Amino acid sequence: MEALENDRFLRALLREPVDVTPVWMMRQAGRYLPEYRATRARAGSFMDLCKSPELACEVTLQPLERFPLDAAILFSDILTIPDAMGLGLYFAEGEGPRFEHPVRSAADIDRLGVPDPEQELKYVMDAVRTIRHELHGRVPLIGFSGSPWTLSTYMVEGGSSKEYSNVKGMLFERPDLMHKLLDTLARSVTGYLNAQIAAGAQAVMIFDTWGGILTPRDYREFSLRYMEQIVAGLTREADGRRVPVVLFTKGGGGWLEAMADTGCDALGVDWTLDLADARRRVGDRVALQGNMDPTVLYASPERIRQEVVTILESYGKGSGHVFNLGHGIHQHVDPEHAAAFIEAVHELSAPWHQ
């Protein structure tokens, strides 16, 4: 493997000195880019796009052609694992993800196997290999997965949900079943992320999109515990470098301390926290990734710069911060505004690293 031209993303995740604050954007390969929409139209369905390593590579690289981003992130979906388990993932027009066979009973859970990443999920590993090759060492490649709890919400509800009554019903009434399902998922995610690392991912991120709908007790027991299990089972070195792990629980601002104790390297934080507070709370245990409100990208470039200044000031001096949005970039954002954002981070962060 060739040496990285730009490794400031990996360095910041490990709290090593950097020249400027690295930046990438959640969902940076997405619908706000006309070239993405063109590839998506050629691909057919969203899952067709995910399942074609060549097209997944193409859209992964698109934002890097436009912007001096400090990392690439695998283009894929968090629901590839349940799909590989045979639940029949599909996307109903304008309705989000759905499963043909939701998981509701002990028998449904018993039936679930741990997918072999190089068999049922080979298309993801092929995408990782293709992207890593095509990056030619420009920037690191991030692999990712949904958290076990988050995957279980979709699997038990059969798709997106407002009340989560089925999955919480299982959690409240049959915690034994819930734990069995989450353990199967944790083992699946561990194998999946390790395979991504073997295929070339240089950092991995676990998205716990729905951890924030739980009580603190249930979060620890049903979400955090399984992320900790995954972190403990991950390959932490590849090509002679540490592979950093980032955990992100949306709405998990109250639990940063516990998240920082899982053995991960960094935490994603949304915009409902001040980075200064977050940094004080996690100390030097982990780096922080975030946390601009993605809606700011609808504002003028001048206003975007002002928000970047505020967030840089809030984090303060030194390494350990990866600039990002607190959630995925919105689809109607003008790409020129994303460009202004990324430029502002690089330009305005230099003094904080002197």
Place this chain on the structure above:
Amino acid sequence: MEALENDRFLRALLREPVDVTPVWMMRQAGRYLPEYRATRARAGSFMDLCKSPELACEVTLQPLERFPLDAAILFSDILTIPDAMGLGLYFAEGEGPRFEHPVRSAADIDRLGVPDPEQELKYVMDAVRTIRHELHGRVPLIGFSGSPWTLSTYMVEGGSSKEYSNVKGMLFERPDLMHKLLDTLARSVTGYLNAQIAAGAQAVMIFDTWGGILTPRDYREFSLRYMEQIVAGLTREADGRRVPVVLFTKGGGGWLEAMADTGCDALGVDWTLDLADARRRVGDRVALQGNMDPTVLYASPERIRQEVVTILESYGKGSGHVFNLGHGIHQHVDPEHAAAFIEAVHELSAPWHQ
């Protein structure tokens, strides 16, 4: 006015001794009750129901006929104020609230007047008077309003929203306009709540449903500040008793300390916080209202009792806790489960008050 038969709700909000922990449920007059659905069908539209003092009284009292609740809450909608400002509130089938005339420009904001509660909102005051009379002093009556920020989100977006791009656009680009709108709303809410108190409300609650979508800085500047302005302007005594004020910011768990410093008497808290932590953080400044996940009501009565035990233990000994759900009761809950919940709170809380 007759003396209250049961005043433990008011006493707990003021952290005065009680025999058992008082309990009520957000949205306790609602679709989970067949008798509510029957009245709603007779009324016509949802707003017809809100605008009929007799029918609003009927549905307000329905849950009290079934359950030994410790408070009644006015049946109304948080969007009555913008409707009274002439924005033309309507409910599109299955789509939530909409306004015919959203507020988007300086001219739109200049045009907004502060409604006279006994004129444009007389139907609300008539409902308060009718309910108060029909309660015959059984339990206290809670009045309420949306917070200025929350009302502004609906007014600027023209209804519910996912991204809040219009209202955040105004906040980012034209904070001067945003402040003007919020000040008009704060004055309107103050007059509206004072009129409810004059009409018979014995406690008031401000629902800041969308404060949690802001950064901590913006929350303080655009939401909390205006709630503080309202609290400072409220009549705090009626019938020789203090009228407690409760603030509730959904997802506002990170900001309890600041909320407790507004001069309010109590804070509503959702289930993403442990009450023990919340109590430690606010000290003896305010009481706490909450915080069971409403989804627990889908579980068995036995499991509901178990959750009640956990929450009572978390709050611990002494007064200052009003038991409630962390959000409105879901529409498919079995009323028998709500009964089991309320019974459990009264029965199991007694030892904590000895």
